[in-house]
Amino acid sequence: MQHYRRTEIIVGAFMLTGILAIGLLALQLGKVGGLGEKGYEITATFGDAGGVRNGGDVMLAGVVIGRIKRVTLVKSLKAKLTLEINNGIQLTTDAIASIRTKGIIGERYVRVSQGADEQFLQPGDEFDDTESAINIEDLISKYIFSSGSN
Numbered sequence: 001m002q003h004y005r006r007t008e009i010i011v012g013a014f015m016l017t018g019i020l021a022i023g024l025l026a027l028q029l030g031k032v033g034g035l036g037e038k039g040y041e042i043t044a045t046f047g048d049a050g051g052v053r054n055g056g057d058v059m060l061a062g063v064v065i066g067r068i069k070r071v072t073l074v075k076s077l078k079a080k081l082t083l084e085i086n087n088g089i090q091l092t093t094d095a096i097a098s099i100r101t102k103g104i105i106g107e108r109y110v111r112v113s114q115g116a117d118e119q120f121l122q123p124g125d126e127f128d129d130t131e132s133a134i135n136i137e138d139l140i141s142k143y144i145f146s147s148g149s150n
Contacts, residue, residue: 039066039086040123044097049079050108050133052099057109058083065089068110083110092117098131108133 049071058066066089070082085091094115101108121127 039084039089041069042083042085042091042121042123042125042127044081044083044110044127044130045074046079046081046099046130046132047077048099048132049081050099050101052079052081052108052110052133056107058085058112059109060089060091060112060114065112081110090120093119093121093125094129095121095127096129096131097127099133101133 052068052071054068054071056068057064058068066083066085068081069084072080072082074080081097083097091112092115094117096113096115098111098113099108100111
């Protein structure tokens with residue numbers, strides 16, 4: 001009887017460890033729950049955020065360097081994005097943040113283009129230069145209405 005009890009405890013502990021490991025892996029892969037790589041916050045203000053969402057990528061040279069932490073409306077005119085940049089990544093003070101689309105109809109992300117300045121943005125700083133999202137619907141309607149008037 002004692003032998004079976006000890007076996008049940010060992011199997012139960014093994015199962016619990018496995019379930020916890022799978023849960024941690026799921027959180028890590030999903031970037032959920034505050035686990036994973038921490039970073040510092042930088043803000044960027046755009047005239048049109050073009051549908052970016054919390055949790056979207058921030059990329060530099062095609063590599064993910066952070067996440068969009070928060071999207072808020074400022075003075076009912078502009079969109080302010082709070083970006084969490086991974087520790088160890090330094091962005092120059094003249095870097096440009098722009099909103100782009102992955103593929104033709106893919107999700108929106110923030111692309112950062114480094115400048116030539118030798119000084120770096122500090123936690124809590126804001127990008128001086130930003131480029132808003134290109135709105136395909138607006139471009140199509142401008143094309144249709146401008147070609148119709150010729």
